[in-house]
Amino acid sequence: MTNNGANSKYVKKRNRITVLNLIKEHGPIGRQELAQITGLTPPAITGIIRELLELGLVHEDGYGESRGGRRPVKLTFNSKAGYVIGVEVTRGETTVGVADLMNDPTDIARYPLDMSEPAAGLASLAELLRRIMNDEGKQGRSFVGVGIAFPGLVQAKTGTVQRSVNLGPAWRSYPLQEKLEDVLGLPVFIENNSNACVLAERWFGGGVCCRDLVYVNLGEGISAGVILDDRIVQGFQGYAGEIGHIVIDESGPQCNCGNHGCLEALCSVPALIKQARRDLPGLADGDPLKARWQSSGDIELADLLAVAQPGTYANALLSRAVHWIGRAVAAVINLYNPEAVFLGGQLAGAMARFEPILRDAVAAHAFPEIASATRIAFSALGEYPGVIGACALALKGLLHLPEARLLDAHLE
Known part of the structure; x- marks a missing residue:
């Protein structure tokens, strides 16, 4: 037995949201154009537009060219309605x-x-x-x-x-x-x-033209957001994309998840700072990171980046992390065959100088025919993705x- 009331309500919602989004994406646009695109009758379009105008979601904005008869009134989306x-x-x-x-x-x-x-x-x-x-x-x-x-x-x-x-x-x-x-x-x-x-990357960033893309988030944790065929990949339970818990080194430090040697336990920002703090007492007195530590009493990611010059402890620590991240990116490419992979988050913003290491790791571990067609880029969404x-x-x-x-x- 079908629920005709529920079906009718859904159709009503579908028609209204379809018209609203057409105005949002293609406005200024006239009622006749909306009827032609949607296949809805002119009276149906008129009724929907009346409701949207009453709600303040669209407004009338000038006139189009006449094709005989009255000039059509153009409609635009009111982005400030909410x-x-x-x-x-x-x-x-x-x-x-x-x-x-x-x-x-x-x-x-x-x-x-x-x-x-x-x-x-x-x-x-x-x-x-x-x-x-x-x-x-x-x-x-x-x-x-x-x-x-x-x-x-x-x-x-x-x-x-x-x-x-x-x-x-x-x-x-x-x-x-x-x-x-x-x-x-x-x-x-x-x-x-x-x-x-x-x-955000798909709608407003470097992925606006991509239907298949991955965003690798490198910050307090490490994980991936995946869009395939223009849909977010959720997985059976909704937990897809936890690449931070791929085990990289079984003898590595314990991760918050309980495992040992996860990518997140080795390469996240807290993990890198924790490793550096643990190693600092044993560094040579001339190491610039140790000098900063002795001066300020602590270190943060900015300190690691500031002194990461060739031959330094900080450079070696970050280079190793970028290599492991590159291996994880290669795994993502092999699994999903995306058009593009975007690296974002706190650590990604500081990785430009290590990009050759990243790309070498991807080239060494990704399937060549897949990787050759995949664009790898740093996210340009800014500070607040x-x-x-x-x-x-x-x-x-x-x-x-x-x-x-x-x-x-x-x-x-």
């Missing part, structure tokens, strides 16, 4: 930005939130987002959704965080989306941070089927 919040959660801080419906992000800022414990983290995050929404609301901005790029295993369909080895052991099967929606009263969309970044990706997640859930939740309240 705003989304993009959130990138990391171990030490949470970065938040606001974007309009064309994902033009503004007001991006970092906040020192402790997200190691779910309930307390939820309360802190909700308080922060309410404050931002209130401040932005004073400027006349109305919010329609929230996107979150989250580190760890995320079931995107339910918004459940299954596990986050980077945030801590307390994150187990936590329904973050449901709880945050209850608090904020807005649609919330959650994805693994690398999936958010690959979506996670926030751009989180905003993109919200827009995807609001403006694209099957969810298209922007119109839900108006289709009841």
Whole structure:
């Protein structure tokens, strides 16, 4: 037995979101053109446009050329009809930005939130987002959704965080989306941070012309977001892309996941700093990294990069890490045959000088016929790819089927 009511509601949503996206992508555009493209009748188009005008999602914007009779009224998408919040959660801080419906992000800022414990983290995050929404609301901005790029295993369909080895052991099967929606009263969309970044790369970065691409996120953790045939690869449980837990060296250090010698335990930013701190006492007194350590009492990634000249400990440490990352990129190329692989994250931004090492490792370990057709590039999304990706997640859930939740309240 079919549910005709549910089917009718879905068709109504599909038609309206299709027309809205056509105006968004091709506007200014007239009603007759929309009818021709969609196959909907002119009266149906007229009714849909009337609703979209009433909602403020589109507006009439001048006239087209007449082909006999009255000049057609052109329609354009109102990108300021609503705003989304993009959130990138990391171990030490949470970065938040606001974007309009064309994902033009503004007001991006970092906040020192402790997200190691779910309930307390939820309360802190909700308080922060309410404050931002209130401040932005004073400027006349109305919010329609929230996107979150989250580190760890995320079931995107339910918004459940299954596990986050980077945030801590307390994150187990936590329904973050449901709880945050209850608090904020807005649609919330959650994805693994690398999936958010690959979506941003596909829509707004170097992958705008690619239907098959991979984004390798090199930061506090290491993971990959994969798009094949223009769809994010989720995997059976939604956890695809955890390349940071490929074992590189079985005798290597223990990873937060419990294994030994994972790529993440060897090459992530925290792993590199931890290794350097462990090795510092044994370095020769003339080593520039040791000199920095003795002067400041500690080191960070910036210190490693500043002194990584040929013949130094820092150069050897980073060169080895880049080689291992190159081997992982080769594995990704062999597995997915992507058109392009983009490297992003905190470490990627500092890897340009080591690019020959990366490419040599890829050439040595990737299948030649596959690798020769794959473009490898550093992401040009800038400092906040996670926030751009989180905003993109919200827009995807609001403006694209099957969810298209922007119109839900108006289709009841």
